[in-house]
Amino acid sequence: MPQSSINARRLERSLQELGAIGESPLGMQRVAFSPADVAGREYAMSLMRRAGMDTRIDAGGNVIGRKAGSDPRLPAIAMGSHTDTVPSGGKYDGALGVMAAIECVQTLTDSNRELRHPVEVVIFANEEGTRFHRWLIGSRAMAGMLEDDDLNAVDDDGIGLGPCLADIGGDLTRIHEAARKSGELAAYFELHIEQGPTLHQSGTPIGVVTAITGRAVFDVEITGKANHAGTTPMSARNDALVSASRLVLAVQRLAGESEVCRVATTGAIQAHPNAVNVIPGNVRIGIEFRDPEMDALAAAESELRRAAAAVAAEDGVGMEIHRQRFTPPVPVQPKLQAMVEEAARQCGLATEKLPSGAGHDAQAIASIADMAMIFVPSVDGISHAPEEFSTPEDCANGAQVLLNLVLLADERF
Numbered sequence: 001m002p003q004s005s006i007n008a009r010r011l012e013r014s015l016q017e018l019g020a021i022g023e024s025p026l027g028m029q030r031v032a033f034s035p036a037d038v039a040g041r042e043y044a045m046s047l048m049r050r051a052g053m054d055t056r057i058d059a060g061g062n063v064i065g066r067k068a069g070s071d072p073r074l075p076a077i078a079m080g081s082h083t084d085t086v087p088s089g090g091k092y093d094g095a096l097g098v099m100a101a102i103e104c105v106q107t108l109t110d111s112n113r114e115l116r117h118p119v120e121v122v123i124f125a126n127e128e129g130t131r132f133h134r135w136l137i138g139s140r141a142m143a144g145m146l147e148d149d150d151l152n153a154v155d156d157d158g159i160g161l162g163p164c165l166a167d168i169g170g171d172l173t174r175i176h177e178a179a180r181k182s183g184e185l186a187a188y189f190e191l192h193i194e195q196g197p198t199l200h201q202s203g204t205p206i207g208v209v210t211a212i213t214g215r216a217v218f219d220v221e222i223t224g225k226a227n228h229a230g231t232t233p234m235s236a237r238n239d240a241l242v243s244a245s246r247l248v249l250a251v252q253r254l255a256g257e258s259e260v261c262r263v264a265t266t267g268a269i270q271a272h273p274n275a276v277n278v279i280p281g282n283v284r285i286g287i288e289f290r291d292p293e294m295d296a297l298a299a300a301e302s303e304l305r306r307a308a309a310a311v312a313a314e315d316g317v318g319m320e321i322h323r324q325r326f327t328p329p330v331p332v333q334p335k336l337q338a339m340v341e342e343a344a345r346q347c348g349l350a351t352e353k354l355p356s357g358a359g360h361d362a363q364a365i366a367s368i369a370d371m372a373m374i375f376v377p378s379v380d381g382i383s384h385a386p387e388e389f390s391t392p393e394d395c396a397n398g399a400q401v402l403l404n405l406v407l408l409a410d411e412r413f
C-alpha cells in the first residue's frame with residue numbers, strides 16, 4: 001500500500017485554532033464542563049464532520065466521530081485523547097492526540113482511501129479531573145470502570161456531576177450505556193506529548209510507550225504532643241512535624257538514592273495546630289509513588305512502612321499509614337509496541353521506548369481493547385503550564401506515525 005501523507009500545515013492550523021479557544025494570558029483555561037471546553041469540543045466536531053465522520057456524544061459525555069469501513073463485520077479502530085485542560089494549562093496536552101486523529105481521517109478521506117475497519121476518533125470527557133477531583137471520567141465510563149464515588153462526586157460548590165455532564169451532552173442517569181464491550185474496538189491508539197524531558201534530551205522524535213505508570217497514594221498521620229514552644233525543653237518534645245520531615249526525606253531517598261521506585265513525592269502537608277508558638281502535635285502528609293512495575297510499587301510501600309516504623313520508634317511518635325488510592329500500572333503489549341516501532345520506521349523516524357509517568361485515557365481503554373501510545377517530545381519537558389510546547393515538526397511526525405499505525409492495524413486486525 002502506498003503511504004498517505006498527513007498535511008502538517010493543516011494539523012498546525014487546527015492545533016492553533018483549538019488553542020485559541022479558552023486561551024488566556026495565564027495559559028489555557030479549557031477546564032472540563034466549562035463553556036470553553038464545550039466550545040473546543042464543538043470545534044473538533046466540526047472538523048470531524050469535514051473529515052467525513054458522523055458525530056455523536058455518548059452518555060459519558062465522550063464525543064465520538066465515526067467513519068464506516070468496507071467490511072461491516074469488523075470492529076472499529078479507535079484513536080483519541082482529550083480536549084479539556086488543567087487550569088492555566090498548555091495547548092498540546094490532549095489536544096494533539098485529538099487534532100492528529102482527525103487529521104489522519106481527513107487524510108484518508110482526501111485520498112479516497114477506504115479502510116476495512118470503521119475508524120473512530122474519540123474526545124474523552126473530563127480527562128484531567130480538575131472540577132470534581134475525579135479524572136478519566138469519560139474513558140472510564142467507556143471502559144465500564146466508573147465507581148459509585150465517581151457518580152456521586154460533587155465539585156467544591158456542591159454541584160453534582162449530573163448537570164455538568166448534561167451541559168456537555170452526556171447523561172448521568174444512562175451513563176452505563178457509554179460502556180463498550182471488550183472486542184467492540186479492534187484497537188485504541190493515542191498520540192500524546194511526553195510531558196517529561198526524556199525525548200527532548202535524547203533528541204528522539206518518537207517515543208514508544210511501554211507502560212502507563214501505576215500510582216500508589218498514602219495518607220500518613222503522625223501524632224506527637226502539642227506543647228508550648230517557649231517552655232518545653234528541646235529534649236522533652238514530641239514534635240510531629242520534625243518526625244514528618246524525617247519521613248519526607250526517607251521518601252525522597254527511597255526513589256532517589258535507593259531507586260526502589262521511579263519517583264516518590266510528598267506533595268501535601270497539614271500541621272496542627274499550625275501556629276508558630278506551638279510544637280506541632282499532629283501532622284498529616286500525603287505521599288505518592290509512581291512506577292510502571294507493580295513489584296516496585298509494592299516494594300516502595302513496604303519501604304515506607306519500614307521507614308515510618310523506624311522514625312516512630314526513635315522519636316516516640318505515633319504513625320498511621322492509610323493507603324488512599326492504588327492505580328495499577330498498565331503495560332502496552334509487546335506486539336503493539338512493535339507495531340508503533342514499525343510505523344515509525346516506515347516514516348524514517350527514530351524511536352525510544354519509555355514508560356509514561358503521567359496517566360492517560362488509554363489506561364482505561366486498555367481494559368476493553370488492545371492499546372498503544374505514541375509520544376512526541378515536549379520542549380524542556382514542560383507540561384500542564386502555558387509554556388508547554390511541541391514543535392510543529394514533532395507534532396506532524398507523531399500524526400504520521402499514528403496514521404501508519406492505523407493502516408498497519410487495518411491490514412492485520
Ligand SMILES: [Zn+2]
Pocket residue numbers: 082093094127192360
Ligand atoms: Zn493529557
